[in-house]
Amino acid sequence: MVFVFEPTIKDIAKLCGVGVSTVSRAINNHPDINPETKEKIMETIREYGYVPNDSARNLKRVDAKAIAVLVKGIANPFFTSMIKVIEEECKKKNYAMELTHIEADEDEVDVAQKVVKEKRLRGIIFLGGLFWHSEDKLKKLNVPFVFSTAGAIPENISKNLYSNIGVDDRRESAKMVDYLIGLGHTKIAILVSEAEGKSIGQLRLDGYCDAFRARGMEINPRLIFHAYDGLSHFSMENGYRTTKRILESGEEFTALFAVADALAIGASRALMEAGYRIPEDISLAGYDGIDMANYITPSLTTMRQPTEEIARETTKLLFGIIAGRMKHQHITYQAQLLVKESTRAVSH
Amino acid sequence: MVFVFEPTIKDIAKLCGVGVSTVSRAINNHPDINPETKEKIMETIREYGYVPNDSARNLKRVDAKAIAVLVKGIANPFFTSMIKVIEEECKKKNYAMELTHIEADEDEVDVAQKVVKEKRLRGIIFLGGLFWHSEDKLKKLNVPFVFSTAGAIPENISKNLYSNIGVDDRRESAKMVDYLIGLGHTKIAILVSEAEGKSIGQLRLDGYCDAFRARGMEINPRLIFHAYDGLSHFSMENGYRTTKRILESGEEFTALFAVADALAIGASRALMEAGYRIPEDISLAGYDGIDMANYITPSLTTMRQPTEEIARETTKLLFGIIAGRMKHQHITYQAQLLVKESTRAVSH
DNA sequence: CCTTTACTTTCAAACGTTCTAAACAGGTCT
DNA sequence: AGACCTGTTTAGAACGTTTGAAAGTAAAGG
Numbered sequence: 001m002v003f004v005f006e007p008t009i010k011d012i013a014k015l016c017g018v019g020v021s022t023v024s025r026a027i028n029n030h031p032d033i034n035p036e037t038k039e040k041i042m043e044t045i046r047e048y049g050y051v052p053n054d055s056a057r058n059l060k061r062v063d064a065k066a067i068a069v070l071v072k073g074i075a076n077p078f079f080t081s082m083i084k085v086i087e088e089e090c091k092k093k094n095y096a097m098e099l100t101h102i103e104a105d106e107d108e109v110d111v112a113q114k115v116v117k118e119k120r121l122r123g124i125i126f127l128g129g130l131f132w133h134s135e136d137k138l139k140k141l142n143v144p145f146v147f148s149t150a151g152a153i154p155e156n157i158s159k160n161l162y163s164n165i166g167v168d169d170r171r172e173s174a175k176m177v178d179y180l181i182g183l184g185h186t187k188i189a190i191l192v193s194e195a196e197g198k199s200i201g202q203l204r205l206d207g208y209c210d211a212f213r214a215r216g217m218e219i220n221p222r223l224i225f226h227a228y229d230g231l232s233h234f235s236m237e238n239g240y241r242t243t244k245r246i247l248e249s250g251e252e253f254t255a256l257f258a259v260a261d262a263l264a265i266g267a268s269r270a271l272m273e274a275g276y277r278i279p280e281d282i283s284l285a286g287y288d289g290i291d292m293a294n295y296i297t298p299s300l301t302t303m304r305q306p307t308e309e310i311a312r313e314t315t316k317l318l319f320g321i322i323a324g325r326m327k328h329q330h331i332t333y334q335a336q337l338l339v340k341e342s343t344r345a346v347s348h
Numbered sequence: 349m350v351f352v353f354e355p356t357i358k359d360i361a362k363l364c365g366v367g368v369s370t371v372s373r374a375i376n377n378h379p380d381i382n383p384e385t386k387e388k389i390m391e392t393i394r395e396y397g398y399v400p401n402d403s404a405r406n407l408k409r410v411d412a413k414a415i416a417v418l419v420k421g422i423a424n425p426f427f428t429s430m431i432k433v434i435e436e437e438c439k440k441k442n443y444a445m446e447l448t449h450i451e452a453d454e455d456e457v458d459v460a461q462k463v464v465k466e467k468r469l470r471g472i473i474f475l476g477g478l479f480w481h482s483e484d485k486l487k488k489l490n491v492p493f494v495f496s497t498a499g500a501i502p503e504n505i506s507k508n509l510y511s512n513i514g515v516d517d518r519r520e521s522a523k524m525v526d527y528l529i530g531l532g533h534t535k536i537a538i539l540v541s542e543a544e545g546k547s548i549g550q551l552r553l554d555g556y557c558d559a560f561r562a563r564g565m566e567i568n569p570r571l572i573f574h575a576y577d578g579l580s581h582f583s584m585e586n587g588y589r590t591t592k593r594i595l596e597s598g599e600e601f602t603a604l605f606a607v608a609d610a611l612a613i614g615a616s617r618a619l620m621e622a623g624y625r626i627p628e629d630i631s632l633a634g635y636d637g638i639d640m641a642n643y644i645t646p647s648l649t650t651m652r653q654p655t656e657e658i659a660r661e662t663t664k665l666l667f668g669i670i671a672g673r674m675k676h677q678h679i680t681y682q683a684q685l686l687v688k689e690s691t692r693a694v695s696h
Numbered sequence: 697c698c699t700t701t702a703c704t705t706t707c708a709a710a711c712g713t714t715c716t717a718a719a720c721a722g723g724t725c726t
Numbered sequence: 727a728g729a730c731c732t733g734t735t736t737a738g739a740a741c742g743t744t745t746g747a748a749a750g751t752a753a754a755g756g
Contacts, residue, residue: 006465006490008711008712008713009712009713009714010712010713018735018736019735019736019737020712020713020714020736020737021714021715021735021736021737021738022734022735022736024713024714024715025714025734025735028714030715032733032734032735033733033734033735034733034734034735037734037735049461049465049488051461051462051465051466052466052712052713053407053465053466053468053711053712053713054403054466054467054468054713055402055403055404055405055406055407055412055467055468055711055712055713056403056407056711056712056713056714056741057403057712057713057714058403058713058741059401059403059404059407059711059712059713059714059740059741059742059743060712060713060714060715060740060741061713061714061741062741064403077425080428087449099447101435113397113399114399117354117397117399117401118399118400118401118402119402119403120401120402120403140397142354236639236640236643237639240643265640265643265644266643268643268645269642269643269644269645269647272645291584291585292584292613292640294617295584295588295613295614295616295617295644296613296617296643296644296645297616297617297620297644297645299617356741356742356743357742357743357744358742358743366705366706367705367706367707368706368707368742368743368744369705369706369707369708369744369745370704370705370706372743372744372745373704373705373744376744380703380704380705381704381705382703382704382705385704385705400742400743401741401742401743402743403741403742403743404711404741404742404743404744405742405743405744406711406743407710407711407712407713407741407742407743407744408710408711408742408743408744408745409711409743409744410711697756698755698756699754699755699756700753700754700755700756701752701753701754701755702751702752702753702754703750703751703752703753704749704750704751704752705748705749705750705751706747706748706749706750707746707747707748707749708745708746708747708748709744709745709746709747710743710744710745710746711742711743711744712741713740713741714739714740714741715738715739715740716737716738716739716740717736717737717738717739718735718736718737718738719734719735719736719737720733720734720735720736721732721733721734721735722731722732722733722734723730723731723732723733724729724730724731724732725728725729725730725731726727726728726729726730
């Protein structure tokens with residue numbers, strides 16, 4: 001490796017014959033500076049390729065311009081597009097984004113606390129189905145945080161402690177199932193992930209049950225299948241394997257509702273491998289509205305969440321709260337039922 | 349927000365009645381410390397929830413324990429699994445990982461330089477099809493860097509300036525095309541992304557041509573289709589749109605080779621929408637071996653790159669070079685031809 | 697009782713910024 | 727000429743850590 005001179009702010013100051021603070025002023029677009037001096041300094045900076053040391057900056061600044069994004073269940077392609085949007089918004093505001101994955105066996109609060117303190121971050125976005133047990137835990141986080149597309153938070157937690165942005169999973173899920181029932185399906189299997197606590201999976205399962213009840217129909221518990229491999233819940237692999245199991249179980253059904261598109265895509269493959277035609281023999285529906293749902297054949301009927309919009313609003317809200325010009329909010333978006341080729345009326 | 353006491357190392361020192369450096373010693377597992385003192389300090393740290401400030405640490409330390417991963421073309425799902433592995437390896441070594449996406453219009457070296465200087469990183473992994481023009485540019489990077497699954501680097505650049513790990517795209521691509529020819533196909537269309545310079549797309553196109561030449565067959569330039577939307581080259585959307593265009597062109601072909609699985613999946617949908625059966629009417633082949641290729645129907649014949657292995661070795665190599673116990677290397681992995689349902693012998 | 701040795705611990709100087717308060721020019725007004 | 731602006735610049739104290747050199751302790755050796 002070649003030796004390369006790495007200039008600091010001091011070097012630049014010396015080079016320009018000015019004080020360090022003047023250079024700092026120039027860099028940070030402070031008002032009180034002579035435009036001429038500023039131009040000269042910027043010139044020198046370009047020439048020597050000076051880049052301010054982020055650590056030194058963050059050390060001194062009270063507000064390290066950075067937020068954390070904590071994601072549980074990275075396997076779900078659903079998050080990728082959200083993260084991209086969040087990143088964009090951060091760039092606009094000149095904020096750095098610390099992306100951290102939470103493993104299934106890790107405690108969310110502990111991880112959040114650690115990363116926030118380490119990097120002196122100003123806020124947190126929680127992405128995905130986290131589940132919080134107590135208010136005490138949440139209070140340990142000393143910065144504003146926002147849940148996005150998370151599961152339900154227990155009722156006993158004070159609403160103005162956090163923000164929550166997403167769709168009403170239970171209601172939208174019910175809509176989907178109601179749509180299937182409307183097509184004449186009565187034997188509707190559901191492919192759901194873990195369902196302990198108020199996880200996303202549980203909410204969507206609740207919606208499934210709601211839809212049946214609303215129509216005064218019986219729920220057959222043997223048509224509820226859990227896909228939980230202990231790791232990434234919403235994966236294609238998981239959907240595929242569980243659907244195989246469903247088929248082996250011998251239960252009869254004319255429609256299958258997978259509570260996530262990734263699961264549905266795996267299910268689609270398993271069904272077709274087994275010789276079922278979609279939708280002629282079995283209707284298949286997903287949930288999320290990921291890109292890929294449009295590219296499989298038959299294209300997947302799904303409940304599209306406005307991911308980009310949610311991600312964008314989440315980020316803006318967090319910045320607003322950090323800046324002190326907004327308060328915690330609870331926003332519910334509408335999902336959109338996208339009817340594609342994978343569902344049709346039941347054939348008698 | 350509640351006021352929370354954020355202890356510093358000084359506070360811990362005072363609390364324990366010892367000097368700051370002793371606390372520092374305890375945290376960093378230095379040898380010269382009384383086990384008893386250490387235990388007491390660790391106890392206090394746990395009690396007060398002290399977490400060292402990363403900025404202060406990195407500021408003082410010569411070696412900020414962190415590397416950068418620069419990705420061009422995030423839309424390609426191919427990278428997701430690689431990033432996951434790199435992250436794992438970093439965690440093992442207690443290194444932080446700075447993930448940065450490079451936009452299509454950004455200069456890779458400029459971005460790399462900026463991020464490395466800002467964060468004082470120790471090394472760089474370049475993921476994906478970057479293209480380097482000159483040795484001078486590369487020399488500007490003052491830390492070791494490793495290319496992974498990148499395009500070919502021009503011959504005139506000194507080999508011991510960098511490492512390069514991946515498969516021989518040209519050779520493996522030729523293998524795939526040769527396999528298609530072996531099935532009796534002669535009119536093989538290729539769906540390729542941008543092809544200026546020695547990009548990955550160009551290499552795979554070269555392989556396509558090699559395969560024809562090796563058999564003494566003619567190449568029909570009108571069967572070469574470029575999918576370049578100026579943004580994410582290897583996306584399903586891009587594959588879909590370009591295949592529509594191919595079909596409109598009216599050129600005849602019995603097989604389509606998409607140089608990336610994401611493109612192939614988009615192509616698959618476009619072909620089926622247009623009423624073509626795969627593989628009865630048209631054989632379809634991809635390249636990369638992403639997970640999803642197994643879940644579409646028909647499952648996709650593809651050239652599987654050992655992504656996990658490549659990512660793991662890339663990271664290990666970079667750490668080795670940083671530690672000074674390894675030198676730059678150029679490693680070529682074998683890809684694996686996975687024959688699935690989407691290809692079959694041409695029907696006469 | 698004074699050295700030596702080995703083990704612990706502390707002091708204080710960095711690291712590269714930002715930011716407050718103070719200083720400095722060069723007017724303009726009494 | 728002094729007082730008072732106004733616009734620009736600077737010195738220097740933080741920020742929270744690591745680290746090498748120095749200092750302190752206690753046990754062992756003479």
